[in-house]
Amino acid sequence: MKSRIFLISLFFLILSGCIGISSKGVFGTGVSVAFDPRSLGTQIDDSVMQKNLTARLVLRDKAYLLSVKTKVLDGRIFLTGKIEDPEEKLQITKLAWETKGTRSVRNDITIKEDFNFKQSAKDLLITSQLRTALIFNKKIKATNYQIDTYKKKIFIYGIAHTTDERKEVITEAKEILDVKDVIASIVLVEDLRIQKN
Numbered sequence: 556m557k558s559r560i561f562l563i564s565l566f567f568l569i570l571s572g573c574i575g576i577s578s579k580g581v582f583g584t585g586v587s588v589a590f591d592p593r594s595l596g597t598q599i600d601d602s603v604m605q606k607n608l609t610a611r612l613v614l615r616d617k618a619y620l621l622s623v624k625t626k627v628l629d630g631r632i633f634l635t636g637k638i639e640d641p642e643e644k645l646q647i648t649k650l651a652w653e654t655k656g657t658r659s660v661r662n663d664i665t666i667k668e669d670f671n672f673k674q675s676a677k678d679l680l681i682t683s684q685l686r687t688a689l690i691f692n693k694k695i696k697a698t699n700y701q702i703d704t705y706k707k708k709i710f711i712y713g714i715a716h717t718t719d720e721r722k723e724v725i726t727e728a729k730e731i732l733d734v735k736d737v738i739a740s741i742v743l744v745e746d747l748r749i750q751k752n
Contacts, residue, residue, distance in 0.1 A: 600656060601627040608632065608654045612647065623647065623664060630658035641666045645703055645710045645738075652712045652740040660701065660712060678704040681731055685709060688727045695723055700741075707735040715741050 605627040612619040623636040632651045638644060644664050651660045681704045689697035700713035709728045715721040721741045728737040 597629055601629065604630070604632070604654055604656055608651060611650055611654075615646075615650070616643075619647075625651075630656050632657055632660045634660070634662045634664050636664050637667055638664055639667055641705050642708075645705055645708075648701075648703070648712055649710065649738070649740045652742065657742065658714070674706060677707065677733070681707065681709060681734060684731050685711075685728055688731070689724065692723060692727060695720055695727070700724060707733055709734055709737045711737065711739045711741060713741050714744055716744050718743065 605625055608625050608627070609620075612623055612625070619636075619638075622638055623634060626633040626635075632654065634647060634651060638647075644662060644666060647664065648660055648662045651657065651662070682702050685702055685704075686697070689695050689700060689702075696716065699715070700711055703710040703712075709731070711724060711728060713724075715724065721739070721743065724741060725737060725739050728734065728739070
């Protein structure tokens with residue numbers, strides 16, 4: 556029964572990818588290509604990125620086909636949905652950042668679990684301490700980084716201007732008290748597919 560539902564879902568996913576871009580736009584939002592502010596090349600790049608990320612998510616866990624939604628606009632990835640494990644949310648964000656051409660990732664996936672106030676307060680404190688350290692460090696452009704902490708593990712995603720800046724961010728994270736691990740997915744500006752002129 557599960558395999559039948561999976562096959563039907565896969566069929567609709569493939570079918571939705573066949574909708575003409577002249578009538579519905581790349582994402583089927585009802586916006587004509589003529590009114591989309593992105594160039595046709597950017598729309599195609601975004602569509603390829605979105606399909607690539609969706610395929611990688613499904614390879615990781617078939618349940619993500621229905622539980623996680625992705626959208627890419629001008630290299631910016633937006634994630635929504637519901638999952639069981641908070642650590643999986645962070646791993647999904649890491650997968651998104653590792654998609655070639657990613658400029659930013661916004662992860663609005665919600666977690667289906669019991670709330671642990673004590674653990675959440677510790678994680679929030681660690682995140683706040685690192686955010687403050689990045690703001691006061693003149694060698695780092697703090698607005699380029701997203702920080703998530705779960706069970707004293709810091710996950711850092713963002714874009715560094717230089718390798719020195721990337722090292723500086725990781726060093727700051729490791730110096731925070733009570734941190735168990737630092738998982739960094741930091742891309743260099745020179746590695747971006749799409750750059751501002």
